[in-house]
Amino acid sequence: MELQNPARERVYSIDVLRGIVMIVMALDHVRDFFHTGALSSDPLNPETTHTALYLTRWVTHFCAPIFVFLSGMSVYLMNGRKTKGEISKFLLTRGLWLIFVELAIVSLGLSFNPLYNIFFLQVIWAIGISFVILSAFVYLPWGAILAIGAAITLSHNILDSYEAQPGFQPSPLWALLHRPGVALPLFPGHIALVLYPFLPWVGVMFLGYGCGRVFASDVSPAMRRSVLLTAGLGMVGLFFFLRALNVYGDPLRWDAWPHLSQTIFSFFNVQKYPPSLLYTCITIGPGLLALAALEHARNRFTAVCKVYGSVPFFYYVLHFYLIHGLTVVAFFISGYGTDQIADPNSPFLFRPIAFGYPLPVVYAIWIFVVAVLYLPCKRFAEYKRSHRKWWLSYV
Template identity: 30%
Template structure:
């Protein structure tokens, strides 16, 4: 199966949004990032442009993790078709997962001056666990993922006091932990469940790739149902919001959902929007010429490399740009994308030239 441009486009779009969010963290003095009951002060207001700049980037992490599961399913099918042994496939998954998790545990923690577990930790652990899970029946995986996502809050709040001590096992699996020496932003299990959903979609896609209309129909129905789920959960303003409740009926309060840890309202909204966007991109794909050097496609096909490299570029930009307002963040993001585009083109060419090298893990 050839690469599906729509998936690469969507991944590229969310990488651009992620670059904007991290540029905001580096250069925006007024950045809003209180997407957790732990960090949000009830009753505090929001600067509209700051809130929506942060909010549009919420799409990045769930989409990236979901599409990692999808790409894994498509890749394993291709490798099986080429006669690759299951043990070799599992070994590569374990190595890639361990490598990605160690980037957070070692590299980014060293840069932060403390143990700091972010999205790479969650992705790496999830990849390693998927070596055990992907052999399960597709329906079992789907049901298990939904149980984890829908029941995760009930389990989490049994042990989690948002402003109290968090046991290490809980911080690594379900609940975030913020401290001066140890921070967990992405406990692994909710993100594993999202990756499982991505795997289920990818596995199903291998049987429907020649019928794009059925794929688009499922994405539109599933995405619409997920958005309805968001509206119901946010409307009832009780279970499913990870204790970050709506304080009034303003649009900002409807959209101010918990990412740390991800509540049902957050996951259903972001995955719903993702599914609708993917359906639109699949509809668009046969109607336009796919430009192999289009920036969005290039960024989507080099996503992990892009993730690592954009931090280096943002760090270098601190030598030239100061922290200022929101405009500074957009400027830094634009410069970062311009710098990374030729680098990502060169990296993609190198990786494609040596498909069996260690570059396949990045």
């Protein structure tokens, strides 16, 4: 079956930025599997971290929100090629497909546990459920969707005070909406671990959809750059203003520490799970500035990043299996035995709590992973450009 709609003209800057965050994202996942202490300590804790470790973790904050935001932008760019009904149907079916992929394929890549004792609800789940919700709202004008996204992003931290009350116990629906880290029982011996409550991510998706308007054909490059710079600087400015007040926008308050570096660590340690208003501002804001800067950037670096950004779903799924496969090899090389494959304190098979290497080794493995995935991603991107199969829209 062939696609009836013509291929869309891909936006170079969007693909490049998406590729950059996909590359950086792999660093965080390599760190999870290979760094000593990754499963037992917080790399953002000012009391125990150091600059290199803090930055290694903090720089990956950009990945999920920009990934979700750009997904919303890509949906807006379907307008003109598809009817609203076609877009809605596609979002519904692709959203349900992504939720299935999260449960059946990504969870297995993370755990390597064929019994599926834990289903991980992460960013693919968040994008999937956001697509499903957007499928009902896509009939609204883009400005209305942008306003809804802004309202969710600005207001959802009001729920923090309610959640902070002594004895608060989230219901399953509340956990799915806004409370991370909750293990929802499914059936005996199996749970769904909610890592990405979806309400704030719906806000980010809707923001991306609304901001996709700046890439419409009737918007000049100069106007687009002006809007991106203004919005990006505005979000960064809002972050510093609200963070300095230390009153609203993030449940993690910052404190003055004995050393300046620790105080800076505390100031920038904003909540990702779920993404707070301040987290969204300090990640999406620079992302908008990057879109403005990348529009006319054409060099070897951007060309390489564009390869990964052209096939993000393919890269995302593949990189988990590659990283975990390398973990299995390192597990046996490090002298562990088959009786240590499952650690009761670790959700990942072949990844004991005590397992790991220093940070330089983590960076070497990260570079290797990204390099190995380049050729498969390039070949698949070329295949997608030259074929119009319906199923390619889902991968």
